[in-house]
Amino acid sequence: MRIFAANWKLHKNPKETRAFFADFKKIFSLNSGDQVVIFPQAICLESAVECTSGTSIGVGIQNVYFEPKGAFTGENSAQSAKDVGVQWVLIGHSERRTLFGEVDHSLAKKVSHVQSLGIHPMLCIGETLDQREKGETNHILRHQLVQGLSLAEKTKPLAIAYEPVWAIGTGRVATADQVRETHLEVRKILTELGFSSATPILYGGSVKKDNAKELILIPHVNGFLVGGASLEPQSFWDICNA
Numbered sequence: 001m002r003i004f005a006a007n008w009k010l011h012k013n014p015k016e017t018r019a020f021f022a023d024f025k026k027i028f029s030l031n032s033g034d035q036v037v038i039f040p041q042a043i044c045l046e047s048a049v050e051c052t053s054g055t056s057i058g059v060g061i062q063n064v065y066f067e068p069k070g071a072f073t074g075e076n077s078a079q080s081a082k083d084v085g086v087q088w089v090l091i092g093h094s095e096r097r098t099l100f101g102e103v104d105h106s107l108a109k110k111v112s113h114v115q116s117l118g119i120h121p122m123l124c125i126g127e128t129l130d131q132r133e134k135g136e137t138n139h140i141l142r143h144q145l146v147q148g149l150s151l152a153e154k155t156k157p158l159a160i161a162y163e164p165v166w167a168i169g170t171g172r173v174a175t176a177d178q179v180r181e182t183h184l185e186v187r188k189i190l191t192e193l194g195f196s197s198a199t200p201i202l203y204g205g206s207v208k209k210d211n212a213k214e215l216i217l218i219p220h221v222n223g224f225l226v227g228g229a230s231l232e233p234q235s236f237w238d239i240c241n242a
């Protein structure tokens, strides 16, 4: 399965969400086996689910808590997200890790909680520029995978998004060689940990129409997680269509 995912971050209100889908549905058509998933901010999920009903476009939430309910002010419940029609959950995006202090052991609980509800976690991993320059990339990715997947069930749905932190929102995309080497390494680690060779590994970080064509042909690149270039229907569709 190839997955083309749009991470809208804190962009688009419900009205803008509906306007996006009105246009996107006019141009969208998908090969069987491919999946498009949109991650809007939580307050737009119901609009997104409504707009995509009857289509194969999936909707995901950008973060959840690992408990289904309780005294956790400000958090989002994965069960409630599922109840409104969400099928995917982004876990451990680098902005969550760096700006909101998310750590591997709580991400592991989130992956496990989301899997237990029968919806799909997408665990994000990636090294900083400093770590890459020091030659620590593989070590960091291994650590993030071992920790983040420590409570995951091998037989349940799972996707990984590899996003070098230095390529997110910077316009600086990893080279084809860097992506080839790193995706192969991520696949090796997943296999060592006992996860299926069908587990999709997405690439993310300044993906645009112009680089999508080259990147999607690289072995073990099973789709993209797209930020900036996913906000405009035609620009996102050009990437899905690459």
Ligand code: PGA
Pocket: 007, 163, 167, 168, 169, 170, 171, 204, 205, 206, 207, 225, 226, 227, 228, 229
């Ligand atoms: P970008 O964001 O495509 O704007 O680099 C990717 C992401 O943060 O998932």
